[in-house]
Amino acid sequence: MGKKYQEYKQLDLTAINKDIFKYWEENNIFENSLKLRQGSKEFIFYEGPPSANGQPGIHHVMARAIKDIFCRYKSLKGYYVARKAGWDTHGLPVELGVEKNLGITKEDIGKNISVDDYNAACRAEVMKYKDLWDRLTKEMGYWVDLENPYITFKNEYIETLWFLIGELYNKGLLYKGYTIQPFSPAAGTGLSSHELNMPGCYKDVKDTTMVAQFKIKSDEYKEAYFIAWTTTPWTLPSNTALAVGTNIDYVWVDTFNPYSAKPITIILGKPLMNSFFSEESKDSPMEYNQNDKVLPYRVIKECKGKELVGMEYEQLLPWVKPQEGAFRVIGGDFVTTDDGTGIVHIAPTFGADDDRVAKQSGIPPLVLIDKEGKRQPMVDRSGKFFKIEELDNDFVENNINRELYSQFEGKYVKNAFDSKLTEKDISLDIEIALLLKQENKAFKIEKHIHNYPHCWRTDKPILYYPLDSWFIRTTALKDRMIELNKTINWKPESTGTGRFGNWLENLVDWNLSRSRYWGTPLPIWRTEDGKEEICITSVEMLSNEIGKSIAKGYMEENKYSSKDYNNFDLHRPYIDDVILVSSKGEKMIRETDLIDVWFDSGAMPYAQVHYPFECSENELKKNFPADFIAEGVDQTRGWFFTLHAISTLVFDSVAFKNVVSNGLVLDKNGNKMSKRLGNGVNPFEVIEKYGADATRWYMVSNSQPWENLKFDIEGVDEVRRKLFGTLYNTYSFFALYANIDSFEYKEAEINYEERPEIDRWILSELNSLIKMVDSSYNEYEPTRAARAIGNFVDEYLSNWYVRLCRRRFWKGEYTNDKISAYQTLYTCLEVISQLMSPIAPFFADRLFLDLNNVTRRYKSNDNSSISSVHHTDFPKVDEKLQDKALEERMQLAQKICSMVLSLRKRNNLKVRQPLQKIMIPTPNQEFIFQIESVEKLILSEVNVKKIEFLSPQNNILIKKAKANFKTLGPKYGQKMKAIALSLEQLSQDRISEIERDGKIYIDINGEKIELLTSDVDIVTQDIPGWVVLNEGNITVALDTTITESLLREAIARELVNRIQNIRKDKNFEITDFINVEIEYNSLLEQTIEEYRDYITGETLTQELSLVRKSDNFSLFMGNHKMESVSKIDVIEGIELEINISKV
């Protein structure tokens, strides 16, 4: 006696999830899946490192499901798929988390907390939620090696980064420069362009903006002003130039200052007149009082922008004297007349364009000199105006107007930077605006909503600020990067060509520097004058250089000489203590910058294997480039870019060949999930409630991964019911009967040719499915695969194959037909478990193991039963079993059945009522042939005795001719409409003519047109006297006559149905035999006489008797108790008592 198939009371995906997880853990299923493929061809996968200092969300389940699906698929296909986990451990989020925990700001570092302690805190912070992440990884069934992850803060990892930076340095791709950069005073750091491009950084903010008046130096005009608009009035004290568009028309306008009512002349771009003056006030008298609504004006002169270039004006806010050459009008190619005044205020220290155009025109920036003699913009790094005491004494003496500047020194330029201020307080912008208003220098002050960049971590505004920085000259290899990108298979393609491609086209140099503490230090040491420098490319080199330094007496000990990397730390502050010696014997100090954390993650292909120190180039090539990576689309400019940049720059190669970038996971209303809205979905709760399989399946099947997913928990439940519920039912059905018959797949395979049509059909569909799913996975189209599997399970397997084959399982002897049915259904279930295993790894394994533990069809080398579906080979398509014609036939059968059922419904004829026949008009013998081979299925499904075919010649048919637009369209073009109309009106005779002759001539506007059979679709529309349904090219007629004999047959079936129901009510086993007594009725007597065998056979009845019921109940035969008597309603109006008992 063999094993039994496991039977379950109900489907519990969460329990399956947990059981299988435990089973995997206990039996090392993941490790063994790797061992199994050792030595096979490798499929290289890179895990994008998450940062464990934040909690995982539901979108991480999405991204990781995608990764897992393809790694599992490739593993089934025979590849060795190493999956090394990784952790991103550097960067601002970590530092900010620490600052929050310790209640410090960056200014406290080194003062109130030692840099040492600070770094230690960072190390702890980095892995804050590691346990939670590991839990999610496991619970969602993501197979990745959590035991040996790469960690970006390890010395080995950093050493590889130094090596890579050295490569760039030696190729001349690394340089130090200064540019106006986005700078976050709140975070105290410059921001890279990809940080600035993090989603949500640009926000609409309401700021005070003003149009300021810059007084023209002129003898001719006493009160003439250029007017310029700014959204950042705090930059006005740093103004040193005005820019005009050389080809733009400007007007000189006599008018009044709206605040002071003084008469003035202003210059502005002609197209912008409307935003300051209304057409009607053109002729108003030149009189103006404060608060008048109408501002009168006269245009007195027009000129081109180039005529204005070179004009000088007075400094707007003469707080600080700049160098010579300031306060001139210059030409700027970026000036537009879309908004503002057509004249742009230029503050070279606070705008990238400003800086560029000022340099071109020889305009000096407005700079201060601090106590150390360094040139500084007017604003310091915390976002406030420098205090006078912080500045060089001589400079203050010669250049600063103490009286004016002292009112503003130390003020923050944005309230957000000042912990003492809120958004409601008066901002510096407003103060400056009010000051200028008093001085008759403000033409217009208003609140304005505009898009302004914010720091992605602190959420506070950024400033554009001049900073020293190290850059990677990515622009030098821009073309190569573009070229290599074309070889990458992007999913979706548009992300690669569009988003990523455009980004490469507009590439700027990569700003590598970060002024922070916790990160990879820039390995460059410089002499004080910057004339000599060295780039350290390994720990060994560092140690050697330190040796020289010790010899020179600059250092006392060498902490970096150990071979054991646990004995030292390459991080700040330790590395800052290293002083090296230049070739000329001068001290060299490390450049204090850290490098961009994105460099960390972009370098992971090399750093995870500690290239080139513990890994040769040949070994590296075994793990590079990746065959496949996947992350959210938000990584396009992040990880995807840095991987691509480093691999191109250093190795002249792509870093990945295939990439799937998945979309965002939104809430069910399409809103972004955020803590603020509280609409986030907790992944642990979802997995706990519905299991990882349903969650994963929902995410993958609902929409393409690169579309945004509107996550609706109802959808997960629907997947549970529709897919897993159906599949579970199908398995349960199989298990129930297979256990009764002890089917263990021990018999030889029934020959394909000997299997019934329906078995051959489902096997054909199954093989088509394998092919479809295989190619979908292979093309990184998981949605297509999931939908195909779902459709097969629901439509084909459950609702057609099992439904039609039920009798084969529960009736009769253990014949070849029955074995064929078992084998076929078993095969389907087994293959489904394999096909679905990448997406639903737990459920698939449960299903597979439940099957295989009985049959042991899959065995390991040691002849024991194989221990997981994930250890099998992906099913192979058997093309011999694919029979397209058969698939079509079955589709036809399904359609005809559905039509007949529909006819029954309309005519109120229950399926249990047998009917005599259906009639189907057929255009040709081929069609008859097709239907004949599925005839039995149709007849039994719709409970009809026979199918009659009506030949086209049959003249009772009413037919309709329709134009075949596809063939006629190209031939007749404009005449199409007339032809179509004419065909629709064709008489029955004329239609017969086409059928007989194979062609017909019709007359369109006097022109004779020949139409062939192929140009015309002829459809039977009606058969007079019959109930008819017509769909597409199929027509079905139903004979609705119910004869006496058909009625009796119906009664017999009703009776079987009632007896079965009672059996079930009484909880009899399906194998129990019964005795049945029914109250006498003449109609029944005849029926039972005729159908006794059928009834008793169906219901396992030993004795079936009709009993006359007298006036009292005592006449019931036998000794059965009264309670077992039920009443049944056999057919309408006849209610009888029935008594059923077990034998």
Next chain:
RNA sequence: AGUCUCGUAGCUCAGUUGGUUAGAGCACUACACUGAUAAUGUAGGGGUCGGCGGUUCAAAUCCGCCCGAGACUACCA
């Protein structure tokens, strides 16, 4: 502001190279079925395929403009 993606039933999505009744599931309503039963079937309602224009004999499909959503880019005054 620009670039890209998208807009089909109340909801989630299909819809081949343009071809004439625009589909499925969910939800809703009614009816049926019932040794798979917390399953299933049939029928029904529900769509000017975002809008307008164009190309074409023929447009959900191709083109242009506009509206709306999202992502990305952006020094934007």
